Amino acid sequence: MARVSQEHLDARRRQILDGAARCFARDGFHATSMQDVLKEVGLSAGAVYRYFSGKEDLIAAIAGEAVGRVRQAFERAAQDSPPPTPDVLIGRVVRTLFGDEAEKQQGLDRRAYAGLIVQVWSETLRSERLAATLGQAYEGLRVSWAELVGLYRVNGVLVADVPDEHIARTLIATAQGFITQFALFGDAGPEFLERGLRGLMSMDLQKAS
Template sequence: MARVSQEHLDARRRQILDGATRCFARSGFHAASMQDVLREIGLSPGAVYRYFGSKDELITAIAAEVFADVRAAFEAAAEQSPPPPPDELLAQVVGQVIEVRDGLRVGGRAAFPGLVLQVWAETLRDERLAGLLQQGYADMRGAWARLVGEYRAAGLMSDDVPADHVARTMIAVAQGFIAQQALFGPAPTEVVRDGLRALMTMGQRPVA
């Protein structure tokens, strides 16, 4: 009997995750049954259960990927040298998070923001997912605190506020805009860029 290559195994696992992600993005983690997932993927139960023993295992795997995608977007932005100003940087992060699964669409629009929101909610009931989220958040705060250090070294930001406070605020802006995309529909990343730019000019010049 011919051995199945690792490439084939990886491709099948990817097929299962992508199909389950589409199903959950459309119907929600708990409203979608395993039968719904199987119909979406187009595989037999045995083929799926070879990789994932339950729906909860599928949810955990998808959530871990979502955390990794969001974390990668934040860390990639923070590693730029010299870093762009916060308004440009936050727009980059939001854009990358939304576009990271550009093929994941429900009703013709990007479904990834809604999936992110579902995953965040799932951490309230799943301690393992909560631990993954806490670790990823801590890593992002560290990366962005280092970014604040670069702003200060360049003379662009004062040092009278703790770097972690700035980092948490920058992360909160990006998270909030992702939540808006999920709850109220798509909006261009220029919205968050221009809004931050306007806020950053307060006190710099008199208002006409």
């Protein structure tokens, strides 16, 4: 029997994940059955279960990828030296997540993908496994963003006496908030987020106090 190449195995796994993501984005996690996934991807149960033990396994894999994309987008956006300001940084992150190339790779339109991410977040409230997966990913993301805030301080562009972690959590929350808003309403692109942050950053805090 011919040996199956790793490239073939990876492509089959990708096919299953993409099909499951389309099902979940369209009908939600709980309304989607494994039979729905099998029909979507056009594979036998044996072929799918070779890669994933069931729906929860699929959801966990999709969740891990979603967080991974956020982290990769951030790491690419933060490679500049000095690091980009928050408006530019977060704008790059969301553009990477929801740009034309990302839409092509995921096989979902931008709003559907944002909705899938929000579904993943809400599912953590009932799934200990998913909560553990996302919790670990979030911790890594928080540490990375805190390091970036430290670079702001080193470069002299951040003077407020606020812990790096507090600012990192706020940056992450801003990105999360945009994803949620986009999933629910779909009426504002990354440029709204960039301009809004730029406007807030221009405030004269001495006058405000």
